[in-house]
Amino acid sequence: MNGTFEIKGGKQLKGEITPQGAKNEALQILCAVLLTDEEVRINNIPDIHDVNRLIEILGAMGVEIQKHGKGDYSFKAETLDFNYIQSPEFKKESARLRGSIMLLGPMLARFGKASMPTPGGDKIGRRRLDTHFQGFTELGAEFRYDEKEGCYSLKAKELQGKFILLEEASVTGTANIIMAAVLAKGKTRIYNAACEPYIQQLCRMLNRMGAVISGVGSNLLTIEGVPHLRGTEHTMLPDMIEIGSWIGMAAMTKSEITIKNVSWNHLGVIPGVFRKLGIAMERHNDDIYIPAQEQYTIQKFIDGSILTVTDAPWPGFTPDLLSIILVVATQARGTVLIHQKMFESRLFFVDKLIDMGAQIILCDPHRATVVGLNHEFPLRGTTMISPDIRAGNALLIAALSAEGTSVIHNIEQIDRGYENIDGRLKALGAEITRI
Template structure:
């Protein structure tokens, strides 16, 4: 079992570039199943979840050819009757996104229950409600879902929640449906926009991109295309948190600052500031982290919301930064009931945190963190613990780093380039 050994307490300095957006790459690998022509994707992150998804689509008949670093040529010349591999599907949570493309391409698919992070229940109800509205028949078993349709037909769909993957499922399936589909209460995160723009490059007709209402005019077929995935929004937010917690000067290149306006508002509550230089975000060193009280001295709150609200995947990062800021703040993670359960590791490092219930934690800072033996429970908590270890005094060991590898590419190498003292050991 590989683990990280981290010597904390040293400021970092330099430039780091985010890799491609994980949450765009995973659905776009499934999009390749919609056409028999080549789909070339650039800026694909080399992470565990992407490697699993590549193997999943290979076993369905997709030819996946690397074109140098971070680029792939995907071609589904013929999709036979094979079903998604059960063991691989249970490693990641985006396996259900194979349903829409395979229904559109061949009219049937069996999807195993997905895996991924254990941060709470990940509803698939929105997926299946959308596919049923488009004409799919669904049989639900304890460990799998059997879907079938004669054809997909456009519909006016109101999603029961602003689900990112539910929206992607609906829009992917609707591209080849007969007629027009309207998807209301749709998610609009940057990665959802990437999926829609790539589909349009392949000949789809999707309008309303970036809003909560998508209109998809079905087409008879999609063709090949070439598309570059945008920077990983969560990596950018993680690196901002890393710079703040370790009092480091870090330039984040090609960060798309316009996508981080809510990140700025939220981190400002912790006293974190940065400058924008073109397409880069520049975080200065030695910031005086001070929690900004609400009006009349009320204790402030950080909570997550669907886009354009603060994303749930950055809540763990914000919580670690809060341990280094002077003052008291409430962290309210309302979306997932297990995401905050990693705070016991931070408490063992010296953080002053009261876990009120599965969704709320009160953080009182600043705390001098010290080295500890830690275990990474999920991707984002793993990165948060890594930031905490770099901010702590002494040596920390992080076990189960396969969770971090699922979402962050060669993270120890990239952090060492900034001066971090981190090693991967077996």
């Protein structure tokens, strides 16, 4: 369903908002249910397109699924329907969802074979899948790519533990290789592994299921293969991208907002980067309290040079929040350079902000300089199209702060990553209508 949001901007918001379960964690954890024939119960699953689509794919693959309540499901993958996995329908469904690539590792580990069409997802530049397949072949899988069908297939009589040095610290690649290695024979060591909180969550869950993974939280993981895994229960972390988005929204709309249950210890540098833009926030137990601020001033570096905000693999600053930082900077006092290193073409949404009156110089596909307007010249409402999940949310925040009415089309891109976003914003006093 592809709808439109109409937003009357320029209103101060107030109240509490609770982040949803983490989308990127959910996609990994749901794939991991294939590693055991016992029941796995998962809580705090976000009710969003991408996650619901993966749950539907699991059901069609033959996994027994029970819904106990909101965001609370159990999964039992006793057997899989490999006829369905070969079918055109599976190819069509899984190709629409980039996260489906993480079904390969568990399928290969437990059933000795797996296949998958070229996945879809965001248009934010090339995201290579080489890391995944290099890992699988190092563990002893045979890899084939059928160009005519656009389909990858893997098979292995037995996976064998190995020292694997990843070319890039790919999050989904690391997750996939971990899931393949937990049932492999012998010891696997993954160096230059991604170490995001979501990867840590996956490792902890697998360890509760009987896997033997050490080095969790570092970039060197050691996995002792085991013959089988048990069932378990797991609760998702809150989504840190949402938490960062609400911090930015509070600053842009001069609002007093409390973000509930944020799991502070897993936020890394996120609060610190927003503080560098001059946004005041306080830690109240596990909540973030943001007071209403009339203005916020971007800090300079110690030598007086202009602040640069760049993305980097965890524990660096997540690329998913750079679009939010960019929007928030448009109304700050001062200047900042945003450097998007990890993906090309993720900054192309700035032309929409320039239409709204923002002062931004797009230097190249990776860098933008933002000259803050210090809330003296509010952005103006306009009509725009959401290009991807994260930019869509950034444009939504811009619209909430802008004078006049804004229209955002293609909001399916926002719904893919954010649960009932209009309902939750209305509860804070936002004027937003879904058409």
